[in-house]
Amino acid sequence: MKNSSSFRRLLIGSTYFWMAGLALVPYLILLGASFLERGEGALVSSHVTSANYLHLLSPTVFSMALDSIGLAGIAALLCLLAGYPFAYVLAQSSAKLQPLLLLLVMIPFWTNSLIRTYALVMMLKADGVVNTLLLAAGLIDAPLQLMYTPLAVFIGLVYTLLPFMILPLYAALKAVDPRLLEAGRDLGAGRVQNFIKITVPLTMPGIIAGTMLVFLPALGMFYISDILGGARSMLLGNYIRDQFLVFRDIPMGSAASVTMTLAMGLLLLLYHLASRRLGKEMLQ
């Protein structure tokens, strides 16, 4: 008994140590650095200031942040539009087929997303697979400009993040009680009305969860817009990286990073509150 309890303490202790030492402490250092000034020669000086946060509100930086949010928002919307029908078909398919289809959704996850992004370059470039096939089929005369366009960025983001949308939607759709739909039909609702009035509200937690799971990583995935979009627009992720590496302004990079984390935290909190309210409404 005593042995197992000390073993347990060791396990739990190491988890706490891991979280505190490798997540909390570095984050607190980041938070502290965000209120300092950059130092001449040193990484930071000990002068306390809120100038870094004010600089984030300057028109240039602010519009850059809005661009990033817009991009992530569109990516989340596209994923929802593509993911909902997919998850719907998945949830309706025969019980035998479902594990296989789910596996197919998951398999791309096993490859690093950076490698998959470079694979997309091979597909989309002027002498890539897509253009070669279209040219050979005689459908186009000159290669299409696919690479280094917003279209390529959205293809990359949707391709990478779609599973994050499909899985929560699938779980939510599976949980919809078929008897409710039957009751709807008995009361004279058509398929469309059933879908809008029963399925969509019941899967709302899944829709919100999926949207969050796509939106938040999309904010940080600057390498996709760099590689596929030609790095023509700066995103929050680029900005933070450049502050740390290129301009050596650690306090500024920290402030941008802390703000981004806070914004994400706020969104998660809203999600938590919304899903609790939805759950309560459903119980009633």
Add this chain to the structure above:
Amino acid sequence: MKRMLHSAILALLALLAMVSSGLGAAKTDKVVNLYIWSEYIPEEVIAAFTKETGIKVNISTYDSNEAMYAKVKLVGKGYDLVVPSSDYVGLMRRENLLLPIDVKKIPNFGLIAPQFTNQSFDPGNGFSIPYMWGSTSLAINTQVVPADTVQKTADLWKPELKGKLLLPNDPREVMGIGLKVLGYSINEKDPEHLRQAFEKLKTLMPQVRVFDSDSPKQALLSGEVAAGLVWNGEAYIANGENKAIRYIYPPEGFSLWLDSFCMPKGAEHVEAAYRFIDYVLQAKVSAAISESMGYSSPNAKAFDFLPAAMKNNVIVNPPVQDAARGEFLDSLDEKTLKIYEDYWVKLKTK
């Protein structure tokens, strides 16, 4: 059980301490720890050096100046030689991260051509010894546009290059184009000149299809862009795959890069490091490195040992009068860096 666990942990710690102290106490001058760009020194050269001197070379590699700088700045110990580019030599020297180097201890230092010594980033070579150099200049895919479309930097603004231009994803190099076109130095610090360069560059942005510093050859080779600013190593590979890719040195001037050996403050095997630098500086060795890696040697005598194909390749060995228009990148002070940053963000947001 608890006691057993304790003693096991203690034993482990003791073992660790033994191993690490053993490593630290390695014989002072029988080893040198080299921290260098990946794929930047041939293994044969390392093997030959060890055979001749009995000094073992431990190599670790980096792929950006920033990564190397951060490691030296934050950890400091463990490396005897690093190979920063010119601007980082300037930065690390000014931040007191480097040991002074006595060129008198390096007999072969005299072989280095004078245009590579005594530069603004390290006057008198008190802290750095040149290793390899090259340029960042204009490449053209002559299958996409006629070769005479781009003959000077100002040609990048030509309407026929709209949406067909590649630039490095690097604020210094991009600002450098604007500065050079206006006749200023790429190390310009005057805020007014920088503002003029920014205004000039704003009109270049619609021309740009892609910013890429990692593998710009790919966009050039696939015909995705017609012209671009690339470093000569990329142009060399692209030209090897497709002769239609040409590389020119514009009359306005261009930026040169020079990577040099430096000793970080925490270097422990200084004598071995001196011997290594001197070995690599020999004309024959330097030529072998240049041939195997495709970069130019700063060694004035190395040229004679190069095969003819390499000698005549202007991408690797620009004619002297062309190279003379090049300028080495130096580090900037924090205030100027902030100006560059502001313009960089502005260029990249609509």
